[in-house]
Amino acid sequence: MEPTQRYTFKKDEKLKSRKTIEQLFKEGKSFSNFPFRVLWKFTEDAKAPIQTGFAVSSKHFKKAVDRNRIKRLMREAYRLQKNELQSLLTQKQLAVFIIYVGNELPDYDFIFEKTDHVLTRLIKITNENLSANT
Numbered sequence: 001m002e003p004t005q006r007y008t009f010k011k012d013e014k015l016k017s018r019k020t021i022e023q024l025f026k027e028g029k030s031f032s033n034f035p036f037r038v039l040w041k042f043t044e045d046a047k048a049p050i051q052t053g054f055a056v057s058s059k060h061f062k063k064a065v066d067r068n069r070i071k072r073l074m075r076e077a078y079r080l081q082k083n084e085l086q087s088l089l090t091q092k093q094l095a096v097f098i099i100y101v102g103n104e105l106p107d108y109d110f111i112f113e114k115t116d117h118v119l120t121r122l123i124k125i126t127n128e129n130l131s132a133n134t
Contacts, residue, residue, distance in 0.1 A: 005083060007079055007080050007083070008079065009075060009078070009079040009082075010048070012047040012048040012051075013048045013051055014051065014052065015051040015052055015053035015095055015096070016053070017051075020051070020095050021053060023041065023043075024039045024040070024041050024095055024097050025039065025097075027041060028040055028041035028095070029041065031121065032101070033114065033117050033118050033121065034101070034102065034114075035102030035114060036098050036099065036101065036114060036115075037098075037099045038096065038097070038118055038121075038122070039096070039097040039099070040094060040095065040096045040097075040122065041094075041095050042092050042093065042094055042095075043093045043094070043095045045093075046095060048093070049086055049090070049094065050082065050085060050086055050089055050093070050095075050096060051093070051094070051096070052078060052082075052095075052096045052097070052098065053096070053098070054071045054074045054075060054098050054099075054100075055071070055098070055100070056070045056071055056100045057099070057100070057101065060101075060102070060103040061105075066105055070105070071100075073106065073111045074100065074111055074115065076108070077116075078115055078119075080112075081115055081116055081119050082119065084119070084123060085122055085123050085126065088127065088130070089126065092126075092129075092130070094126065096122065098118065
């Protein structure tokens with residue numbers, strides 16, 4: 001019997017370290033895939049293979065209710081799709097920060113589709129980096 005795949009987003013996988021977040025903004029690489037801007041960097045001292053943080057600008061969304069809803073949608077879409085990327089990262093750790101830069105309140109299907117594009121690009125970046133180091 002094949003083990004079932006778990007879709008979790010545990011505490012260790014959340015990017016909360018102020019030091020790591022500041023490093024990401026200073027030294028990390030980034031790309032945009034509307035409506036997201038993604039900052040990423042390979043790290044050494046992470047607790048999990050991939051740590052991810054999410055943000056929404058208060059410039060476009062004045063109400064905290066709207067910002068929190070978008071972050072909740074982003075986390076859920078990420079949680080369901082991150083397993084392929086996570087399985088690639090066996091000897092390296094990756095810190096990722098995803099910022100929602102759109103100015104309209106999105107629906108879940110849109111976020112899910114765009115998160116898939118972001119994760120596909122991160123998988124490609126990880127594969128290129130792993131093959132370059134080998």
